[in-house]
Amino acid sequence: MQLSTPIDRLPKTASRTIQRLKAVGIHTYDDLIHYYPFRYNDFSVVSDIAHVQPGETVTVRGRIDSIRTIPTRKRITIQKALLCDDSGTLELVWYNQPYLIHLMENHACVSASGLIETFSKIKSMKPTEYEILDSINSDTKHTGKIVAVYPSVYGLSSKTIREKIYYVLDSIIHNSRESIEYIPEKILHKHLLIDLQKALISIHTPQTPAEVEKAKQRLGFDELFIRILSSRLIKKRWSQEKTTSPITVSTIIKNTVQTFIQTLPYHLTPAQNRVIKEILGDMQKKKPMNRFLQGDVGSGKTVVATIAAYVTYLNSKQTLIMAPTEILAQQHFATISALTKNTQLKIALQTGSHKDIESKSTASSFDIIIGTHALISTKYDFRNVALVIIDEQHRFGVKQRALLKEKGINPHLLSMTATPIPRTVSLTLYSELDLSVIDEMPKGRKTIKTYVTPSEKRADGYRWITQQIKDYGVQAYIICPLIELSDHESMSSVKAAKNEFEHLRKNVFPTLNIALLHGKMKSKEKEEVMKQFKNKMHNILVSTSVVEVGVDVPNATIMLIEGAERYGLAQLHQLRGRVGRAEKQSYCLLFMSSKDSNSSRLRFFAKTNSGLALSELDLKIRGPGEMYGKQQHGYADLKIADLTNTKQVFEARQAVDQFFDNYSLDATPRLKQIIDSYQINLIAKN
Ligand code: ADP
Ligand code: MG
Numbered sequence: 001m002q003l004s005t006p007i008d009r010l011p012k013t014a015s016r017t018i019q020r021l022k023a024v025g026i027h028t029y030d031d032l033i034h035y036y037p038f039r040y041n042d043f044s045v046v047s048d049i050a051h052v053q054p055g056e057t058v059t060v061r062g063r064i065d066s067i068r069t070i071p072t073r074k075r076i077t078i079q080k081a082l083l084c085d086d087s088g089t090l091e092l093v094w095y096n097q098p099y100l101i102h103l104m105e106n107h108a109c110v111s112a113s114g115l116i117e118t119f120s121k122i123k124s125m126k127p128t129e130y131e132i133l134d135s136i137n138s139d140t141k142h143t144g145k146i147v148a149v150y151p152s153v154y155g156l157s158s159k160t161i162r163e164k165i166y167y168v169l170d171s172i173i174h175n176s177r178e179s180i181e182y183i184p185e186k187i188l189h190k191h192l193l194i195d196l197q198k199a200l201i202s203i204h205t206p207q208t209p210a211e212v213e214k215a216k217q218r219l220g221f222d223e224l225f226i227r228i229l230s231s232r233l234i235k236k237r238w239s240q241e242k243t244t245s246p247i248t249v250s251t252i253i254k255n256t257v258q259t260f261i262q263t264l265p266y267h268l269t270p271a272q273n274r275v276i277k278e279i280l281g282d283m284q285k286k287k288p289m290n291r292f293l294q295g296d297v298g299s300g301k302t303v304v305a306t307i308a309a310y311v312t313y314l315n316s317k318q319t320l321i322m323a324p325t326e327i328l329a330q331q332h333f334a335t336i337s338a339l340t341k342n343t344q345l346k347i348a349l350q351t352g353s354h355k356d357i358e359s360k361s362t363a364s365s366f367d368i369i370i371g372t373h374a375l376i377s378t379k380y381d382f383r384n385v386a387l388v389i390i391d392e393q394h395r396f397g398v399k400q401r402a403l404l405k406e407k408g409i410n411p412h413l414l415s416m417t418a419t420p421i422p423r424t425v426s427l428t429l430y431s432e433l434d435l436s437v438i439d440e441m442p443k444g445r446k447t448i449k450t451y452v453t454p455s456e457k458r459a460d461g462y463r464w465i466t467q468q469i470k471d472y473g474v475q476a477y478i479i480c481p482l483i484e485l486s487d488h489e490s491m492s493s494v495k496a497a498k499n500e501f502e503h504l505r506k507n508v509f510p511t512l513n514i515a516l517l518h519g520k521m522k523s524k525e526k527e528e529v530m531k532q533f534k535n536k537m538h539n540i541l542v543s544t545s546v547v548e549v550g551v552d553v554p555n556a557t558i559m560l561i562e563g564a565e566r567y568g569l570a571q572l573h574q575l576r577g578r579v580g581r582a583e584k585q586s587y588c589l590l591f592m593s594s595k596d597s598n599s600s601r602l603r604f605f606a607k608t609n610s611g612l613a614l615s616e617l618d619l620k621i622r623g624p625g626e627m628y629g630k631q632q633h634g635y636a637d638l639k640i641a642d643l644t645n646t647k648q649v650f651e652a653r654q655a656v657d658q659f660f661d662n663y664s665l666d667a668t669p670r671l672k673q674i675i676d677s678y679q680i681n682l683i684a685k686n
Pocket of ligand 1: 267268296300301442443
């Protein structure tokens, strides 16, 4: 039997169970064995019944003397059994499990673990775990030891999951030390790691807490090792590729670009100049650029992208610019058109609702084509595209390259994000990319004053906003709470936003112009609302979090966020970044949807303006899987490794170096297999 066996082959398993496991991504025995517990119950204290004390968590073992179901007035039934051993009798109590009567009525041998309680002097236990044994001396699985508790899968108990995992442990893992290991022994030895067999056994069936720690070290190391190794391999492969469209920066081009920069309405910051140099440096190489440009919200990435596109144009080549939403594509179009108004550049906007390109062939008559991320999969003739710029997509590269190659091009790729990536993350998950960072803001920006607003100050807050708008002609955003924590806007979020909008319009700001924006609106409508807001036709824009990324309305100076506690810090920072985009003092008010939410995280946010500090804290407190909402990025699939554990990350990096120096993938076929399947998943996921 092998780890690659599909879970459909699990013996004595209902097909419904198999479907449910598959629904959480468990398809093979290997997947199952890597479904790790999230905590353990220590049931290792086994006691005679006579000696158990109320308040103790223990395991007892004996025969069922009697069992009966007691109906109650509510639709609940109680099952009560007497468990006897040589020393005494204990009452066991379950709720709503009438089938136990049949399982236990013939004096079954039972081992039960849980907390001992007393009711009117009778000692009893509501077993957290129990199992029926073949004989009084049989081995136990779910009781009498440290027992793993698994993250719940819809419709499956931790016990069922545990049983299936134990089956794989018994039938494969216990017998195959050699065949499952994939990291060379010397590397394990150097980093004081236990072997994989031991780690898997310990994580699921530990004898001691210390064993769990050792197992976590090993399994966490593996997660990092695989990712870093994989990134390095990609980087190596890319470095051997040739771009289909090398760019030159001749003296003439250099001068033209300088002139262009002088026509801009502002001076570039030193950081902008530096990253432009890095980008142009890459673009002149024969291999394709893979650069990741990070810069806090408002640091001025758009103009950097525009200059790269301009140089591409001066080389008679095209640039594709892709944004995550139509609104942003539209805005890039407006901004870049304005920046390049004194040039001959021809720019197309190509989205679901606005199509400048009518046929395959007209694509070639534009120098810059701006659209959403979907642009990459269209059928236009992109053979003349030399530069592809992707805004706000967290994990990019591998899949995009593959798609572009299908179109016969291997262009330079520049990905931009306003969400700073903690260093440990860029070293592991993005290490195939070269990093450029805009680490300073344009001059004259004031820090945004941020306040966590208690609910009794809500009315004052609204009055103050009205006053600001009337006195200074500024504009405000009001962001409605996230109803469901997912990337896509649900109908209930939209409904809540509509209600809030009506309420604000009628009751709170009756004298002001206010507009609504949400993700379920038609693109044309969204565009229209954004345009009107930008043109100051509305004083207030009520919105779901769709304005999160990139919208630029410099006259907006107030950002009110409802249900702020539901957002991640990185997300809040993005939202806050919608204001403070010009020299006026800007404000961010945080309202909470429930009074008793813990506001310490928000208070930290209020006094911290560095996106990097916020994303590092976010990583720490919410875990890598939750930084931006589940699916959006590549952090989520780390189960054990802790990206805030700098030491572990550096060790894994070292181990990868050691691997490259001394081994090859061809000589470690099992590792090769794992890397291959990791990379296939990576592509499938984005
Ligand atoms: P982001 O990096 O968040 O995409 P933008 O490119 O939208 O930021 O720029 C934010 C604002 O800053 C824009 O209004 C832009 O015109 C302005 N800006 C960009 N660079 C500079 C600069 N060097 N000096 C002053 N303002 C700038
Ligand atoms: Mg932007």
